[in-house]
Amino acid sequence: MFLQPYQPDIIEKKWQKIWEENNTFTAKDDFSKPKFYALIEFPYPSGAGLHVGHPRSNTALDIISRKRRMEGFNVLYPIGWDAFGLPTENYAIANHVPPAKVTKDNIDHFRRQLKRIGFSFDYSREINTTDPHYYRWTQWIFLKLFEHGLAYKAQMPINWCTSCKVGLANEEVVDGVCERCGSEVVRKVKNQWMLRITQYAQKLLDGLDTVDFIDRVKSQQRNWIGRSDGAEVTFQIKDSDTDLEVFTTRPDTLFGATYMVVSPEHPLIEKLSDRITNLTDLIDYRTQAGKKSDFERTELVTAKTGLPIKGIVAINPANGQEIPVWVSDYVLMSYGTGAIMAVPGHDARDWEFANTFKLPIVEVVAGGDVSIAAHADIEEGVLVNSGFLNGLTVIDAKEKMMQFIIEKGIGNRKVNYKLRDWVFSRQRYWGEPIPIIHCENCGTVPLKESDLPLILPEVEAYELTDSGESPLALMTDWVNVPCPVCGGAAKRETDTMPQWAGSSWYFMRYCDPHNDSAFASAEALDYWMPVDWYNGGMEHTTLHLLYSRFWHLFLHDIGQVKAPEPYQKRTSHGMILGENGEKMSKSRGNVINPDIMIDEIGADAFRMYEMFMGAFDQAIPWNNNGARGCKRFLDRLWRLQEILDVKAKGLSPGLEVAVNSTLKKVTEDYERMKFNTAIAAMMSLVNDFYAAGIVRPDEFKALLKILSPVAPHICEELWQIQGYGDPIYMQPWPGYDENKLQSDMVEIAVQINGKIKGKLMVASSLSKLEGEEILPVSDEVMALLDGKKIVKTIFVPGRLLNLVVK
RNA sequence: GCCGAUGUGGCGAAAUGGCAGACGCGGCAGAUUCAAAAUCUGUUGUCCGAGAGGACAUGUCGGUUCAAGUCCGACCAUCGGUACCA
Numbered sequence: 001m002f003l004q005p006y007q008p009d010i011i012e013k014k015w016q017k018i019w020e021e022n023n024t025f026t027a028k029d030d031f032s033k034p035k036f037y038a039l040i041e042f043p044y045p046s047g048a049g050l051h052v053g054h055p056r057s058n059t060a061l062d063i064i065s066r067k068r069r070m071e072g073f074n075v076l077y078p079i080g081w082d083a084f085g086l087p088t089e090n091y092a093i094a095n096h097v098p099p100a101k102v103t104k105d106n107i108d109h110f111r112r113q114l115k116r117i118g119f120s121f122d123y124s125r126e127i128n129t130t131d132p133h134y135y136r137w138t139q140w141i142f143l144k145l146f147e148h149g150l151a152y153k154a155q156m157p158i159n160w161c162t163s164c165k166v167g168l169a170n171e172e173v174v175d176g177v178c179e180r181c182g183s184e185v186v187r188k189v190k191n192q193w194m195l196r197i198t199q200y201a202q203k204l205l206d207g208l209d210t211v212d213f214i215d216r217v218k219s220q221q222r223n224w225i226g227r228s229d230g231a232e233v234t235f236q237i238k239d240s241d242t243d244l245e246v247f248t249t250r251p252d253t254l255f256g257a258t259y260m261v262v263s264p265e266h267p268l269i270e271k272l273s274d275r276i277t278n279l280t281d282l283i284d285y286r287t288q289a290g291k292k293s294d295f296e297r298t299e300l301v302t303a304k305t306g307l308p309i310k311g312i313v314a315i316n317p318a319n320g321q322e323i324p325v326w327v328s329d330y331v332l333m334s335y336g337t338g339a340i341m342a343v344p345g346h347d348a349r350d351w352e353f354a355n356t357f358k359l360p361i362v363e364v365v366a367g368g369d370v371s372i373a374a375h376a377d378i379e380e381g382v383l384v385n386s387g388f389l390n391g392l393t394v395i396d397a398k399e400k401m402m403q404f405i406i407e408k409g410i411g412n413r414k415v416n417y418k419l420r421d422w423v424f425s426r427q428r429y430w431g432e433p434i435p436i437i438h439c440e441n442c443g444t445v446p447l448k449e450s451d452l453p454l455i456l457p458e459v460e461a462y463e464l465t466d467s468g469e470s471p472l473a474l475m476t477d478w479v480n481v482p483c484p485v486c487g488g489a490a491k492r493e494t495d496t497m498p499q500w501a502g503s504s505w506y507f508m509r510y511c512d513p514h515n516d517s518a519f520a521s522a523e524a525l526d527y528w529m530p531v532d533w534y535n536g537g538m539e540h541t542t543l544h545l546l547y548s549r550f551w552h553l554f555l556h557d558i559g560q561v562k563a564p565e566p567y568q569k570r571t572s573h574g575m576i577l578g579e580n581g582e583k584m585s586k587s588r589g590n591v592i593n594p595d596i597m598i599d600e601i602g603a604d605a606f607r608m609y610e611m612f613m614g615a616f617d618q619a620i621p622w623n624n625n626g627a628r629g630c631k632r633f634l635d636r637l638w639r640l641q642e643i644l645d646v647k648a649k650g651l652s653p654g655l656e657v658a659v660n661s662t663l664k665k666v667t668e669d670y671e672r673m674k675f676n677t678a679i680a681a682m683m684s685l686v687n688d689f690y691a692a693g694i695v696r697p698d699e700f701k702a703l704l705k706i707l708s709p710v711a712p713h714i715c716e717e718l719w720q721i722q723g724y725g726d727p728i729y730m731q732p733w734p735g736y737d738e739n740k741l742q743s744d745m746v747e748i749a750v751q752i753n754g755k756i757k758g759k760l761m762v763a764s765s766l767s768k769l770e771g772e773e774i775l776p777v778s779d780e781v782m783a784l785l786d787g788k789k790i791v792k793t794i795f796v797p798g799r800l801l802n803l804v805v806k
Numbered sequence: 807g808c809c810g811a812u813g814u815g816g817c818g819a820a821a822u823g824g825c826a827g828a829c830g831c832g833g834c835a836g837a838u839u840c841a842a843a844a845u846c847u848g849u850u851g852u853c854c855g856a857g858a859g860g861a862c863a864u865g866u867c868g869g870u871u872c873a874a875g876u877c878c879g880a881c882c883a884u885c886g887g888u889a890c891c892a
Contacts, residue, residue, distance in 0.1 A: 216810055223809050226891070248892065261892090304890090335891045342892085348807075349890055418891055538810090538886075575886090612830070614818055618811090619885075626818065629830050635845090677820070680829035687829090749825040754873050756825055794872055799824050804872050 006638035008602025011717040016118055024729060025065075025120040027076040031527045036073040038065045039507055039567075041536040041544070042080040042127075044499075045106035046087055050113040051584060052592045052610070052622060053576045057535050059607045059710075060573060060616060060673060062119045064533060066709040067670055069120075070733040076528055077120055078510040080127035081107050085499040086169060089430035093462045099430045103130055113595060117603045118713055125513045129502030134509060135432040136453030137519035138501050141551060143435060143446050144558060150196040153444070156423055157290075160188035166464040167427050187290045190468070192425040193434060193495060197550045201225050201417040203564075204549055213570040214617075217541050224542040226418025231402060233411035235260060235314045235341065238322060242271055244314055247336035247416050250343065250378075251405060252397035254318040255386035256364035257341035260325045261306065261353070263333040264289040268325075269309070277311040282327055289329040304330060304353045316341075317410045318401075319387065328353065336416055345370040365394060422547065424498060429462045429471045431496030439483035439490035448484060456496075470494045503544055504551040507531050507566060525561055534567040537575070545570070571673060574618040576610075581621045592622050604711035605631035611675035611710055634714055636686055637707070640695050641718070648696040656740045658688045659699055663736035666706045675710070682707055697722070705734050742798070750784060751802040757784045764798050771795035776803060 019025060038061045043054055065077040083103045092099040107128065114121070127134055145151045159168040163183030167190070172179045197204075205225050208218050230249035237244060244260060262268055264286040273279055285307050306328030313322045330349060331340055344354035344361040351374035354361050361370050364386045368375025375381065383389040388404070389397040405411040425434070435447035435454045447454060457478045459471050472494040473479060483490035505519070511528040512520035536545070545567075552566035577583055578590025585591065598606050609627035614620040651659050662685045669678035685703060689695040701724055708715035708728045719728050742764050750758040760780055762771070772795045775781055785805065792804040 220810060220887075224888090226809095226889095228891080230892085246892080250892080330890050330892095332889070332891075335889075340892045347892065349892075352807095352890095416891080418889070420889080541810095542887080612818090615820095618819095620818070623818065623831070625831050632845095633830085639845095676818090677829080680820075683829055747825090751825085751873080759825080792872060794824085796824050796873095800873090802824080802872055 003639065003641055006635055006714070008604060008634075008713065009599075012116075012118060012603050012713040015713045015716050016115060018727075019118075019120070019729075023124070025069075025075075025077065025122050026124050027078075027122045028074055029524065029527075030074055031523065033074040034072065035527060035532075036065070036068040036075045037528050037530070037532045038068070038075065038077045039510075039531045039534045040079075041540060042082050042503070042506060043110060044082045044085060044087075045103060045110045047091055047102070047106055048586065048591075049106075049109055050594055052594050052597070053584070054114075055117055055594060055607065055610050056573050056576055056616075057537070058114070058117070058119050059610045060675065061533065061535050062607075063611070063670055063675065063709040065120055066712065066729065067733060069729060070705070070731060072732070075120075076125075076510065077122060078125045078127075078513075079114065079119070079121040079123065080125075080506060080510070081110070081129065082499065082503050082506070083107065083128055083130040084431045084497075084502055086171075086428070086430075089428060089462060092430070098458065099462065100130065103128075116598055117594070117607060120712075125510050127506060127509050127513050129432075129506065130430075132453040132455055133514075133516070135456075135502065137509065138432050138497065138505070139435045139447075139452050139454055140449060140519065141505060141555070142432075142497070142501070143449065143452075145195060145554065146436070146446050148554070148558065150199065150554065151424065152194055152196065153191055154194050154421075155189050156192040156194070157187040158190050158192070159185050160468070161185055164464075165466050165468060167468055184291070188468075190425075190427075192423050193493075195422040195424045195550075197422045197547070198417060198419055200550050200553055201227070201419045203553050204419075204546060207549065207553065207565050211565050211570070212568060214572060216538070217545070217570055217572060220538075220541045221546060224419065224546065228416050228418075230414055230416065231405055231411050232337070232414040233317065233341065233405055235317060237268075237272065237325075238313045238315055240272065240275070240312070242268065244268060244325070244339050245337045245411075246339050246341045247414055248341055250346065250398070251401040252383065252386075252389065252392075252394050253343040253346050253364050254316070254341070254401055255383075255389065256343040256345045256362045257316050257318070257323065258344060258354070258360045258362055259323050259342050260314050261328050261331045261340050261342055261350075262309075262325060263331045263338040264327050264329055265333045266327070266338050268339070269327070272309075272312055275311045276309055278307065278309070281307055282309065285327060285329075304328065304349075304356050306330075306353065306357065308357075317405075317408065324359070326353075326357070334420055335418065344374065346374055346376050348374045348376060350374065364389075422500075422550075424501070425495040426498050427464060427468055427470045427494075428496055429456075429459060431498065432456070432501055433472065434493045434495055434497060436493040437481060437483060437490045438493065439486060439488060441488055442483055442485045442490075445483060445485055445490070451484075454492075470496060472496070500544060500547050504548045505555075507534075507548070508552075508555075508561070519560075529561060530563050530565060531567045531569075533569045533571070535571045535573060538572050541572070571617070573616055574614075574620055576613075577619055577621040579622050579624065584622075592624075597624075597627060601627055601631035602634070602713075604714045605634050608634070608679060608710050612679045614676055616673045616675055633683055633686070634711060636690070637703075637711075637714065638718070640686065640689060640700060641721070643689065643694050644700055644722070645694050645696055646722075648694070650696065650698055652692060652694065652696055652699070655688060655692060655699060656737075657743050658685055659702060660736040660740040661742075663702060663706060663734055664741060667733070667736075670709065679710065697724075702734050704728060705731055746798050748798065749800040750781060751800060752784060752805055754802060760801065766795075766797060768795055768797055771797060771801065775801050 040057045040061050065075050068075050088099045088102050092102055159173050161168055161178040161183055163181045173185050178185055228249050230247055231251040232245055232247050235244045269282055306326050309325045312325055314325050316323050342350040344350040345363045346365055363370045365381040366384045367381025378394045383392050383397045433454045433456050437445045439445050457475055459475055462471055465473055479492050481490055481492055508520050512524035515521055553564055555561045556564045580590055582588055608630040613626055662681050665681045666678045704715040704719050705728055716727055745761050746764040748760050748762055749756050750760050772793045776790055776793050788805040790803050791806055794802040
């Protein structure tokens, strides 16, 4: 019989058309069915187009989604575009085209690319964060946050390019200079919108205990939120009514505090300026520190800098000693109180600082040698040189000092979080306008909900203004408005929201994307939320993932959504690297274009290689030959038709175990995202068919069903060619026979003293006790013993026999 | 510095504490072909040995165990994140 060759280009187009025409993957709002909501991070439609990293996450959840449909779930697997942001705006500036136009072109390009790969997205629910119908609700959520006191304005430092006269994103600052012009970048204070995410620190922490996130995501979030329990302690400045408050996790070491350090920006310097004798030097130091980012301050590990504040001393409340106060940039205004008590004997950073500036180092916990290094171990050692704490363990001393501090009224218990409030302003054009009006009489006035959306107006030019304001500031017609409260002259806020805004709630919009009276209906949210499975990159663990949990927790608190947590399960994929093992990037010249790959091997082989190339959660270099190997496998699958015995019934006796165990393995491996071993198992099964020289219809059907989530086009085509009835996507997921997972006889290893000395065929049902009784006295085993005496026998059924001999 | 990962053949990797290297890539040899491509068959951790066979092998050093890639301790290297977090 003549066999048509496997032509992926033809069959892939064919099946994509069939799926589209039949709305195969449209999620039904049939709230009576069990639902499954699969979510991938919606892409930023960059000008560079899709890269091979996107399909890794998309294919993984496409496999899960297709499997869930076959298991009878009503599946929502949506796609959209996170389209506000800097690259598009910069492109628009450079090429004098409206960002909206760039965005539309990029989205069209991305959509074409995605459709070629055959993902089972519900394109009818496509969303776009730059669409006013969408960002209307982003603005609405902002108004709610404002209404509940979670949005506020504060003076915050930004990166400021002295030459371009613009605020820069961290990413645009390279080695302390402006990425574009190479000029010096300084930190300039601006009045910025902030979101009070810190108010949710504890909830964000507690919520992690209720969700199924992979461990490394949980620990990264926990560490980012960074709860620490300690004390706030007040130190008096001698001969003044001023005091200095510090946070410490080690109140037990208070007797060892030999000096204090404040951040260069600390208000104490202004407050006591008339007593400080080296004020000029301190201001200079502050200016220098202002040129460094927090990151640089933290990078300078070895060379600690600092200055004493001359003219003042502080008093250690534990022992009444006078101790100097220093300024150093390693103390940041943004954490704790912006001041520390330094205990050089028991803190590595303080020890470095004290060593550099020859400040006294006192041991207060025995067990180390503080002349060589700080002894920071809290498990070991008892207190010394510490008055009433002497002889206590660190744990006990902490508690006793805590009580002392409270009784004396010089401090209290305090929980601190590393987490900082979220800077929500951007002096940029391509973002959601912040729906606020500033009125001289009424102050900060929110827009009425009925006035939303506040449309982002078209402007002449997208460049930032010389004053560093958004280009919107030049739109006087738009900026000047009557105050909604008093009707007097007022001005609109011209800052826009960061790109994170639109992505902080998009998963809710997918539930009901065309709703014009709410961000989504309560029924749709009740049914679809929470997301059952969210896969994305580790790089979004601390920002996007935390921000979106924060917004969802907030919307839950104000009664808008039922569950507190948005994502039931979160997994993460590894990055795909270039063929040379480096991160893929234009500048490295190692970018793989998925379109070219698909032209060569087809979408099915491409999808398959994305999943087969290695462990899903590990970073992996791309290899074109590996991808071609997957095409080769699909060719072999196609040619199985040549050895297909169409009349045979059931499973071949010799392949029952292989077929059943593959069904089980693939079913389980998909769920554990072990796609590479699932595919390897299917490859082995195909090898078994060829070795047997025959494949039966029931075997072929089973293989096509379990392979179809990975390579849907070829499986549907083969299914149709063979006339197996309704398409695979309408078939139920296959089960397997628990009794046919193992052959009757298995080969086990025979070890003598842990070394393999031989092999033995035994019944797979042989129990541990039976084996240990029968096997050592069998002829085969006796022959290996060489007359030695058995001391101990271990039989692991189906695995091995180990004899300890003398 | 801190946090999180990862170290296994020429390469990507696999392995509920139980026969290390499944599956694939690449290589080598052969079949087919006028030839090539494609396909098929065999082979492929390293070292010693003609061979049977043996020894050594999962970053390093220790430990637990009848048995360790897997568990424990210390260290080294690489990658990612980062806000010196007191």
